[in-house]
Amino acid sequence: MIPKMKKVNLSTQLIETITGLIESGEWAPGIKLPNEIELAASFNVSRNIMRESLKILENFGILESRAGIGTTISQTAMSSIYNMRFFNQLKNDSSIELIMETRLTIEPALAAYAAKRISDEECEQLRRKFSAPTDGNFTRRDDFDFHIFVSKCSRSTIMENLLFTMLSQLRNSEYTQFDVHADSQAVASSYRSHKGIAEAIVSHDAEAARALMAAHLKTRMEVISSSYSVEVHRKIK
Numbered sequence: 602m603i604p605k606m607k608k609v610n611l612s613t614q615l616i617e618t619i620t621g622l623i624e625s626g627e628w629a630p631g632i633k634l635p636n637e638i639e640l641a642a643s644f645n646v647s648r649n650i651m652r653e654s655l656k657i658l659e660n661f662g663i664l665e666s667r668a669g670i671g672t673t674i675s676q677t678a679m680s681s682i683y684n685m686r687f688f689n690q691l692k693n694d695s696s697i698e699l700i701m702e703t704r705l706t707i708e709p710a711l712a713a714y715a716a717k718r719i720s721d722e723e724c725e726q727l728r729r730k731f732s733a734p735t736d737g738n739f740t741r742r743d744d745f746d747f748h749i750f751v752s753k754c755s756r757s758t759i760m761e762n763l764l765f766t767m768l769s770q771l772r773n774s775e776y777t778q779f780d781v782h783a784d785s786q787a788v789a790s791s792y793r794s795h796k797g798i799a800e801a802i803v804s805h806d807a808e809a810a811r812a813l814m815a816a817h818l819k820t821r822m823e824v825i826s827s828s829y830s831v832e833v834h835r836k837i838k
Contacts, residue, residue: 714755
């Protein structure tokens with residue numbers, strides 16, 4: 602029997618409950634899950650909470666969702682659950698600076714792989730993304746989506762999952778405050794930086810994609826370092 606959920610930390614509870622059902626063998630690899638509406642009703646949660654939790658489980662490879670088939674428990678669900686817990690531990694123990702250092706290690710490689718492995722359809726999606734002059738409206742959400750998209754195009758699942766975890770942690774930290782007072786010039790510069798990476802990937806220029814991604818992240822780290830210095834100075838005063 603599926604237990605009812607308490608209305609506290611629902612997404613976390615829901616993920617823990619679902620992984621518990623898998624680990625206990627009640628939900629075996631390969632089985633098809635009920636649809637989103639039925640699952641939400643069974644767990645006594647909203648569809649938004651259910652959708653968010655299923656997406657997280659899918660990102661970690663615990664669930665698989667395919668058109669015309671639905672959502673199933675993946676054959677690698679057990680190992681993926683351990684991976685998810687490892688990433689969560691990393692997320693909870695890492696500082697912003699350490700996360701950015703790790704990003705600088707893996708994301709240039711992800712960009713290079715993306716340039717080599719991106720599909721024609723994905724190339725078209727990137728072209729559309731940067732076809733309009735929207736440099737003044739390039740949001741933190743756009744930034745997050747872009748980096749996740751590049752990681753997916755790399756076809757490097759382990760690094761993609763690691764990056765997703767790190768970016769999720771950054772979104773829930775002081776990191777988001779660095780852009781609150783960003784001026785239009787800074788926003789436009791960020792847009793151009795991302796556009797340059799996209800153009801290199803679409804052109805299948807792996808080395809340019811690698812170099813541009815590294816330069817982009819180094820600039821970001823300099824901004825963060827500068828922000829910390831200003832904040833420390835302000836508190837001392």
